[in-house]
Amino acid sequence: MNQLKKHITILLAVLLQLITVKLYGQTQQENQLIKTIQTEKNLRAKYLHTLSLGEFYKTNNIGKADSIKHVLLQKSRGFDDAIRLSALIYSAEVNELQGKQDEYFMDVFSCFPFVQKVKDLNLSFKVYCHLSKYYSNSRDFKNALFFAEKANNIAKKMRDYAHISESKNLIAVSFMLQNKKDSSLMYSDQAIQYARRSSNKSSLAESFHTQASIYSFFGQIELSVAKNFIALQIANEVNDLYKVAKYNRIIGKSQQSIKNVEDAAFYFKQSYYFSKKINDKRQMGLCLTSIGSIHLDKKEVALALKDIKTAIAILTQQNDLDGLGEAYNYLGIIYRELNNYTVAGKQFNKALIYYETTGNKSKIGDVYHNVATIFEYQKKYQNALTYFNRSIQIRQQYGARNLIYPTYREIATIYGALGNNKQAYMYMQLYINQLDSNTNLQAATKIAELSELYQSDQRERLILSQANAIEKQRNERILTATTLENSQLRNNFQLYIIIGFLIIIILAGIIGFYRWNQTKIKQQQKEAEMSQTLLRTQMNPHFVFNAMSVIQSYIYENDAENSSKFLVNFSRLMRLILENSPKEFIPLETEIEILNKYLETQKLRFEDRFNYSIEVKDDLKLEFTQIPPMITQPFIENAIEHGQLHTIEGGYISISFSKVGNMLNIVIIDNGIGRSGSEMLKKNKQHKSMAMKITRDRIDNLNKKYKTDGYLIIEDLNKNSKTGTKLLISLPFTEVKPPFIQ
Numbered sequence: 136m137n138q139l140k141k142h143i144t145i146l147l148a149v150l151l152q153l154i155t156v157k158l159y160g161q162t163q164q165e166n167q168l169i170k171t172i173q174t175e176k177n178l179r180a181k182y183l184h185t186l187s188l189g190e191f192y193k194t195n196n197i198g199k200a201d202s203i204k205h206v207l208l209q210k211s212r213g214f215d216d217a218i219r220l221s222a223l224i225y226s227a228e229v230n231e232l233q234g235k236q237d238e239y240f241m242d243v244f245s246c247f248p249f250v251q252k253v254k255d256l257n258l259s260f261k262v263y264c265h266l267s268k269y270y271s272n273s274r275d276f277k278n279a280l281f282f283a284e285k286a287n288n289i290a291k292k293m294r295d296y297a298h299i300s301e302s303k304n305l306i307a308v309s310f311m312l313q314n315k316k317d318s319s320l321m322y323s324d325q326a327i328q329y330a331r332r333s334s335n336k337s338s339l340a341e342s343f344h345t346q347a348s349i350y351s352f353f354g355q356i357e358l359s360v361a362k363n364f365i366a367l368q369i370a371n372e373v374n375d376l377y378k379v380a381k382y383n384r385i386i387g388k389s390q391q392s393i394k395n396v397e398d399a400a401f402y403f404k405q406s407y408y409f410s411k412k413i414n415d416k417r418q419m420g421l422c423l424t425s426i427g428s429i430h431l432d433k434k435e436v437a438l439a440l441k442d443i444k445t446a447i448a449i450l451t452q453q454n455d456l457d458g459l460g461e462a463y464n465y466l467g468i469i470y471r472e473l474n475n476y477t478v479a480g481k482q483f484n485k486a487l488i489y490y491e492t493t494g495n496k497s498k499i500g501d502v503y504h505n506v507a508t509i510f511e512y513q514k515k516y517q518n519a520l521t522y523f524n525r526s527i528q529i530r531q532q533y534g535a536r537n538l539i540y541p542t543y544r545e546i547a548t549i550y551g552a553l554g555n556n557k558q559a560y561m562y563m564q565l566y567i568n569q570l571d572s573n574t575n576l577q578a579a580t581k582i583a584e585l586s587e588l589y590q591s592d593q594r595e596r597l598i599l600s601q602a603n604a605i606e607k608q609r610n611e612r613i614l615t616a617t618t619l620e621n622s623q624l625r626n627n628f629q630l631y632i633i634i635g636f637l638i639i640i641i642l643a644g645i646i647g648f649y650r651w652n653q654t655k656i657k658q659q660q661k662e663a664e665m666s667q668t669l670l671r672t673q674m675n676p677h678f679v680f681n682a683m684s685v686i687q688s689y690i691y692e693n694d695a696e697n698s699s700k701f702l703v704n705f706s707r708l709m710r711l712i713l714e715n716s717p718k719e720f721i722p723l724e725t726e727i728e729i730l731n732k733y734l735e736t737q738k739l740r741f742e743d744r745f746n747y748s749i750e751v752k753d754d755l756k757l758e759f760t761q762i763p764p765m766i767t768q769p770f771i772e773n774a775i776e777h778g779q780l781h782t783i784e785g786g787y788i789s790i791s792f793s794k795v796g797n798m799l800n801i802v803i804i805d806n807g808i809g810r811s812g813s814e815m816l817k818k819n820k821q822h823k824s825m826a827m828k829i830t831r832d833r834i835d836n837l838n839k840k841y842k843t844d845g846y847l848i849i850e851d852l853n854k855n856s857k858t859g860t861k862l863l864i865s866l867p868f869t870e871v872k873p874p875f876i877q
Contacts, residue, residue: 165188165191165195168184168187168188168191169188171184172185172188178213179218182207182210182211182214182218185203185206185207185210186207186221186222186225189203189204189207189229190225193228193229193232193377194375194376194377194413195413196413197229197233197377197413197414197415197416197417198414198415198416199414200229200232201229201233204225204226204229207222207225208222208223208226210222211223216253217253217255217258219249220246220249220250220253220255220258220262221258223242223245223246223249224242224246224258224261224262227239227243227246227265230242231265232377232415233417233454233455234417234450234454234455234456234457234458235454235455236272236456236457236493237456238454240269240272243262243265243266243268243269244269246262246265247262247266249262250262250263256289256292256293257293260286260289260290260293260298260302263283263285263286264282264283264286264301264302264305266278266282267280267282267286267305267309268305270282271305271308271309271312272494273494274312274494274496274533276309276312276313279305279309280306283302283305283306283309284306286298286301286302286305287299287302287303287306290302295333296330296332296333296335297329297333297335297338299326299329300327300329300333300338300339300342301326301338301341303322303323303325303326303329304322304326304341304342304345307319307321307322307326307345307346307349308345308349311348311349311352311353312533316353319349320346320349323342323345323346323349324346326342326346327339327342327343327346329342330342336369336372336373337369337370337373337375337378340366340367340369340370340373340375340382341366341378343362343363343365343366343369344362344366344381344382344385347359347360347362348385350362351389356389356392356393359389360386360389363382363385363386363389364386366378366382367379367382367383367386376409376412376413377413377415377418380405380406380409380410380412380413380415380418381406381418383403383405383406384402384403384418384421384422384425386402387402387403387405387406387425391425391429391432394432396429396433399425399429400426400429403422403425403426404422404426406418406422407419407422407423407426416449416453417449417450417453417455417458419449420446420447420449420450420453420455420462421446421455421458421461422446423442423443423445423446423449424442424446424450424458424461424462424465426442427439427440427441427442427443427465428443428465430442431465431469431472436469436472436473439469440466440469443462443466443469444466446458446462447459447462447463450462456493457489457490457493457495457498459485459486459489460486460487460490460495460498461486463482463483463485463486463489464482464483464486464501464502464505466482467479467480467481467482467486467502467505468505470482471505471508471512474512476509476512476513479509480506480509483502483505483506483509486498486502487499487502487503490502496529496532496533497529497530497533497538499529500526500527500529500530500533500538501538503522503523503525503526503529504522504523504526504541504542504545506522507519507520507522507523507526507542507545508545510522511545511548511549516549516552516553519549520546523545523546523549524546526539526542527539527542527543530542540565540566541566543562543563543565544562544563544566546558546562547559547560547561547563547566550562682701682705682736682740685701686698686701686702686705689701697739700739701736701739701740704732704735704736704739705736707732708729708732708733711725711728711729711732712729712765715729715765716764716765718764719763720761720762720763720764720869721761721762721763721764722757722758722759722760722762722871723751723755723757723758723761723762723792724757725764726762726765726766726767727749727751727757727792729764729765730749730771730790731749733768733771733772734747734771734788741781744780744782744786745775745780745781745783745786745788746786746787746788747787747788748787748788748789749789749791750789750790750791750792751791752791752792752793752794754793754794755793755794755799759870759871760799760868761869761870761871762866762869763837763866766801766830766833766864766866767803767864769830770830771788771790771803773813774788774805774860775788777807777816778805778807778808778809778813778859778860779807779808779812779813780805780806780807782808783806783807783808786806786807787805787806788803788804788805789802789804789805790803794868795865796868797843797867797868798843798845798865798866798867798868799865799866799867799868800863800864800865800866801863801864801865801866802861802862802863803860803861803862803864804852804860804861804862805852805859805860806852806858806859807859807860808858809851809852809856809857809858809859809860810857811857812857812858827847827849830847830864831847834846834847834864834865834866837866837867838867840867841867841869843867844865845864845865845866845867846863846865847862847863847865848862848863849861849862849863
């Protein structure tokens, strides 16, 4: 087992390297598509490029795919029926990926009126496929097969083997749901053969996954896992990360069903990792539910509760009703194991509501089984038998019949407890005839071997791939060297002329660059010196030592709550200061966070003897408005320390940010003892705060850079009594605009 884990770790490291390279290529592809959209003048071509970007996002960033869906639907209204249909199909497919079943089927039916109008065979094929899925889900198998056959006929007319494979898979699934094993496997085999004849490896991966689902439905877990391993390997080869995440999760479920808990946890975590890579929040929620169920298997109830509640929050946001049904079902099991039967019953009831909404009859049978176990634990045997029998009836009609047999075992246990040995024996025989522990043990062993074989095969493929890449690079270098040598022989004289001309240009460029660079270096040195000086003044040693003293006093007083609160604020403040001080600009929201942390720390230090407020005008956007880092903090420190705010009754300090023309104005007001009073308290009369000079220098630099007239003004708040202070800082307004697609 340790050796297996070591191999898996090595495999993951190599996989991550390859994925990083592929993701870099994907980023380039995304940027190229966006650039094409932005430069395209023809509106129809612009729309089609946007649709291509959406198709890219469907396998690389589900969140962005959902965002662009609304753009496509809106833009399509100004075009012909074919464009409008393509937008509806795209919307349906994204909703399907996100588990939004109601929205998915609504889009599918919105497509139907366009099929007769649009002559595009590819679009018609997609609509018929989605209609077949809808009717299979509704258990209207006659219509499901009708539309799957129509899709198949179109695919044959197009001579598109990948499309033929897809339609054959739909027929196979329809027969599977009717519990017709031989027919479903026959069409599944045909789907695989057609997919192999096509160049579409994603289609081949999905065909193997469909066959795996059929084997799983009929209880042949070993064959199901074997087929899913093939599907996963192909999905990895074509870098289809959505399928990689999906197949890992389903393999994990198969492992869990035969009690391979550690292997199941590994595949669930793999699935979560890839789901996060492509921003597939729905699948992340499903993975967290599965990871929570693993914690439940390990009796780690607290961790199980945490993961499943997080999953519910994500799936609620995504409106995945089936996913919520599964999460609440597991939540009910957790509370049942905690003997909190009332709460468990409520969770099972929520699961039933979600499954009833989606019409997922098979899963309803699972929930009825779990509800029955609550009554069984409470020794309400007649109620338990009622729900167990209801579960059996539903599964016989709608679900995989192999799932009935664990229910037979529970019924046998109840009859044994009631003293009805005849019935107990009968139901136990029904259970034993279908399942025995040796079969499960053999399946578990075989699946473990398959898993190791898959990992070994992956390692060999990666090694071979790397060797081929190295050989290809070597050959390319040889070819390039040969071509260059021949070119040099043919164009030797021309090359010398070009080189001489380039040398002159380069020398002129170097001289010009050197002069420009010297000016830039001087400016950077000045800014760096100011930044370091500012950092040193802001990191006031007295404040740090006083903060340490406050923490120490809390510890001596055994005040864990306040000491923890103070230390968290203080450590976050230090991190923010050290991370942001060297930068030229930071977002306004970061500056406000620094101020909040600093003022909260000071309030804790002085036991809430003063108050503060921070106001941002509505026309400023915190995440986009830019500001020089910590330009206000030294003055706020002066207001507290030299303004003696902690000694004044009702002491306060207010900070406000507003935009005036092309300037960002900052006003700092305190009701402290004022500048005159502060000077009288200073021990060293020659002392002058560096904050004022540094800030003026920073403003001067910004004025030169942005051609503005920023300034700093300080005056008494109450001119008669010379108490309080009002400070106005005016800076050039800068903003980072968010990226968008027009």
